[in-house]
Amino acid sequence: MSGPTATRTNPVTATRRARIGDRVTAAGRGAVLFLLTLPAMAAFGAVVLAMALMSVGIGLLLVPPAIIVLRRVADQRRRLAHAWQGIEVPSPYRPEPAEHRGGAAARVRHCLSVLRDPATWRDLLWSITDPVIGAALALLPIALILEGIYGFVITALWGPLTQAGLRDWYLFVHVTPANAGTAWATSAIGAALVVAGLGCAPALLRVNGRWARLLLAPTAAATMARRVQHLTETRADAVDTNAAELRRIERDLHDGAQSRLVVMGMNLNAAARLLERDPETARNLLLEARDSSAKALTEIRDLVRGIHPPVLADRGLVDAVRALALDSALPVEVRADPVGRLEAPLEAAAYFAIAEVLTNAAKHSRAERVRIEIHHGDGVLRMAVTDDGIGGASISAGTGLRGIERRLATFDGIIAVSSPHGGPTVVTMELPCASSSPKTSTSSGTA
Incomplete structure (x- = not known):
């Protein structure tokens, strides 16, 4: 019997190869980090030169651009720390003043603003110390590997090398043509x-990342200041959103249910006057009043549902989303974990965020199907809405997704949109929360 022979890779061998590959990659990344110290030193020199020229005035114009270059180099190091070492290094910079593009006075304020930012001085400290400490951590694995490879070169070419007088010592081994054993010793040492x-290499790469975080991460005071700023902005957004919601409720009541109730009262008064002398007209007015009361009741129910749907209050988020899917113009599949009951404001924020995304999909995406996924774990509620439409959605392109972003930011939530042209569109939302009580609900379903 003949035929192709199938070869199977030994799992142990494959694991070893993967580990060696990871170590070689770590050593190569260390070399890249060493090269990154060169633009850091250049940016440091540019900032120092610009500061020196402040005494003659031109430095006021040169300092901000030089610091921006330094910040870009530092940001690149932060990104590499996260991508290569899994170490999160948040950006520590204060927001720039919006008026720095005005006149000379605004430019002076801008220059002083970036100089007063503590992160600027920490970047300068990093840029002058990283070429020493960071480079040593980054280059040590490469130096050991290259020195070891040179040991193999001596083993292979020990005769010509020593005869040419290039080198006759390898670390502590004296390599001589008369003693071939010393050449083989270099191979073992190499x-x-x-x-x-x-x-x-991997351990030093992690240490290098921690070193970068030590200097490039925001201080506790800077973190607190950014937190206060974030809370101030989200509080202002929440106040504006609530004010807009109250205006909408007032407008809907005035234009809808209130008008119908006024008409109903007028019809009842007229019917009371005509009841004895014109019973037929009174009867028609009473019928109109009954219709007006039914329509007013429907409008009030719709208004209440828009404020806080009863199914959300009674059954929780998952069942409320399923009810929302049943009313959608598109076929919607809902896959959800048993989330349990959350705090009412969180449930409302999650519900209306999903409702807004579903409405956008029905209006703009030209989708044929939508899938909603809801998962809760590790204190985070994760929601994803996927449609098979034409794509092209963007947070910056419309007010709907921007409104969702503001709504979620009030609770420290985030939204991410992946929507290439041609689709599909995936809107992912996360809310930090904790489930308060378990609730029995089916884990998946199609609405």
């Missing part, structure tokens, strides 16, 4: 150095 370099 192998040990290569192993040591590859072995320490």
